[in-house]
Amino acid sequence: MLTIHHPPVNEGTSRIPLRDKRCDPGEGRFTPELVEALRRELDERWSAAADRTEQMAGHALLAPGKMLRPVLLLTSAEATGADSAPLLPAALAVEYLHVATLVHDDIIDDDELRRGRPTVHARYGTPNALVTGDYLILTMVTALSECPASPAAVLEAARVLAGAGADVCRGQVRESAMAGDPTRPVADYLEMAALKTGALFRGACRAGAILAGASPEHTDAVTRYAEHLGLGFQIYDDLLPYLGEHTGKPATSDVANLRPTHPVLVGYDRADSTGKARFTEALSGTLPAPEAHRLMRELLETTGALELSRSRATEEITAARDSLAGLPGTEAVERMRTIADLSVDRSR
Amino acid sequence: MLTIHHPPVNEGTSRIPLRDKRCDPGEGRFTPELVEALRRELDERWSAAADRTEQMAGHALLAPGKMLRPVLLLTSAEATGADSAPLLPAALAVEYLHVATLVHDDIIDDDELRRGRPTVHARYGTPNALVTGDYLILTMVTALSECPASPAAVLEAARVLAGAGADVCRGQVRESAMAGDPTRPVADYLEMAALKTGALFRGACRAGAILAGASPEHTDAVTRYAEHLGLGFQIYDDLLPYLGEHTGKPATSDVANLRPTHPVLVGYDRADSTGKARFTEALSGTLPAPEAHRLMRELLETTGALELSRSRATEEITAARDSLAGLPGTEAVERMRTIADLSVDRSR
Structure with missing residues (x-):
């Protein structure tokens, strides 16, 4: 179905410094060979599109992302002692699913730039972008089915990734139901973030272990890692607008979208009644975004x-690091720990 | 993941006469027991939603559709000589995919009613509807993985259905690229319709045969049936606005959406230069819709x-009927032929 293109044509593009809306850790610094291999594979598959649908999907996929989720899939397989090379199609599959959610998010938020280029809907219109996201979700299944693992393992990985994608959807619906409400308990946030952000990290790590034929204990270890990483990553992401770091996302975006993020709920909980009223005002959408921010x-x-x-x-990241104790692939474990560290120190 | 609800609560609803935007043949008249079993299963799975995401998916799924695609999956399995009962989850899977495309189509067309109820985006807002469609696509994979067939067969069925869904996306992108242009060759239309409409019929029939463990010859027979049925169905669908039949879809919808349907391209091809100019005018969007119609x-x-x-x-329907010659499940073959006949005579 996909056209294989021989020389990777936009290697240069993939080295453009990132100005990402979402701030993933690193720029392939922790696993440069793996990221390079993944980008090369995407280039080969997507840079010569057979039709307009592939062209639009390629536009979204070939933006210089950091490939965090596919790296997690491959590295989790290695951490359980397996060779990750045969799992490249599965790693791409998780990226297809992730990028599909970004394409649809950008429609919802009406964002015009992503990873330094026009979003799919800004460039090709909303109807085409909607269809492109659907196409990418479906292509996840096609890519997974290319994996040379046993059909039972591939099917289980497909079930895990589809379940993860469904959880991302649940998380998005919960997040939008929370908009503008700083009175929610922090527990609601933690459940939402585990779904919206954690589920795909979890699905990637778990699918990698399953496809590698790992034991249930090893599969659970990388799953716990992913759950803690997801939460630590999302909470740190919530802090970025207030740390003055360059994230590519406008610092005002969270208040403008009335998001009761982790620090907002924690702060509201600790504020006195005057403070609570001011939190409510800041998240009400009545102030201009810079002032609310x-x-x-x-x-x-x-x-x-x-x-x-x-x-x-930081606690979540420590728990993520600790989850990996005892896994046989020591080099991969070290890389996964570095990924965790970088998730809460993205300026490094 | 899904909550099982014991007594089907909205059996009554499922008997409401159809006022469908899309005009599927029949109202379960040709396979009433099968349609009833499918509706009961959907009710059991979706009428007691565990969260808002399931509730929105249930809103879309429990509208009284005619279950054409799941019926095709089950009946194709039977036509190849198998028992279709174990394939119920796969039949639901194809309905999930179909309904996902409807939910997203309704966003694109900004349609407010579907199957006699508010569309998901009219009721829950566009962001939620977008996410609901994604969730339904992903739930297709989960449902398929429940099938008690061999993992290799289930994986192949997943690949076939995901490929079919991807083809639907390609068809939608092509259709929107053709909008307003009556000068396109009929061949472009045929390719587009085979993707947009035929692919899911094809995927359903093929998946049914694969899951039933059918021979390649039998699988190909139901595949050819589906391809001809899809084309006959879509061409007849294009005629409905001009036949004065009640379809639920406003008769002006196709010209209002500037669609160069099958009769439009055939007519343009046969018209003299004055006629061609009038075709172009009718499809230009410059006239009020009733006048253009x-x-x-x-x-x-x-x-x-x-x-x-x-x-x-009619030729396509005849070819669909003929494709089934020699299949062992004679009763199912008769039902599939009746479905084909009803596709070009929906007033019966």
Whole structure:
């Protein structure tokens, strides 16, 4: 179905410095060979499109992403002691699913730039972008079925990744139901983030172990790693707008979208009644976004919420690191620990 | 993941006369027990939603559709000599995929009613509807993986259905690229319709045969049936706005959406230069929809296009019927032939 293109034509493009809306850790610094291999494979499969649908999918896929989820799939397989090379199609499959969610997110948020290029809907229109996202989800299944593992393992990996994708959907629906409400318990946030962000990390790591034929214990170890990583990653992502780091995403985006992020809920919980009223105002959508952002930043600083959220992110990362103890693929385990560390220190 | 609900609560609803945007043949008249069993299964799985995402998916799934595609999957399995009962989850899977495309189509067309109820985006908003469609596509994989067939067969069925879904996407992209252009060769239309409409019929029939463990010859026979049925079905669908039949879809919808349907392309091809100019005008979007529709109807009558398209649809249905010769499940073959007949005579 996909046209194989021989010389990778836009190797240059894939080295453009990232100005990402989402801030994934690193730029392939921790696993440069793996990221390069994944990008080369995407180039070969997608840079010569057979039709407009493939062309639009390629536009989304060939943006210089950091391939975090496919790297997690491959590295998890290695951590359980297996060779990851045969799992390349499965690694691409998880990227297809991830990029599908980005294409659809960009429609919902009406964002015009992603990874330094026009989003699919900005370039090809909303109807085409909607269809491109669907096409990418379906292509996940096709790519998985190319894996040379046993049909039972591939089917189980497909079930795990489809379940992860469904959980991402549930998380998105919950997130939008929480919009504008700083009174929600932090527990609601943790459930939402585990679905919206954690599920795909979890699915990638678990699918890698399953396809590698890992034992249930080893599969559970990489699963726990992914769950902690997902939460630490998302909480740190919530902090970025208030840390003055360059993330590619406008610092005002979270308040503009009325998101009760982790520090917001933690800060609201600690504020007195006057403070609570100001949190509610900052998240009400009635102030201009820059002003709401400045107010929120001040509230998060005075309540100590930034430090509390940062501690929680760090705890999750420590738990992620610890989950991998005893896995046989020591080199891969080291890389997974580096990925975890970089998730809460993206300026490095 | 899905909550099983014991007594089917909205059996009554499923008997409401259909006012469908898409006009599928029959209302379960040809296979009432099968349709009833499918609706009961959907009710059991979806009428008690565990969360808002399932609730929205259930809203789309429990509308009283005619279950044409799941019926084709089950009946194809029977036509090759197998028992279809174990394939119920796969039949639901193909309905999930179909309904996902409807939910997303309704966003694109901004249609507010489908199968007599508010569309998902009209009721829950566009962001939620977008996510609901994604969720349904992913749930297709989960449902398929419940099938008690061999993992290799289930994986192959998943590959076939995902490929069919990807072809539907390609067809939609092609259709939107053709909008407003009556000068396209009929061959472009035939390719587009084979993707947009035929692919899912083909995927359903083929998946049914594969899961039934049918021989390659029998699998190919139901595949050819589905290809001809898909084309006959779509061409007849194109005729409905000009035949004065009640389809649930406004008669002006095709001209309003500037669609160069089968009769339009056939008529344009046969028209003289004055006629061609009028076809172009009717499909330009410059006239009010009712006036454009009247003009198009007149042009299709005077060029003989309606009769030509009807003949072509009938030929496809005959070819669909003939494709099934020699299959062992004679009763199922008879039902599949009845489905084909009803596809070009929906008033019966």
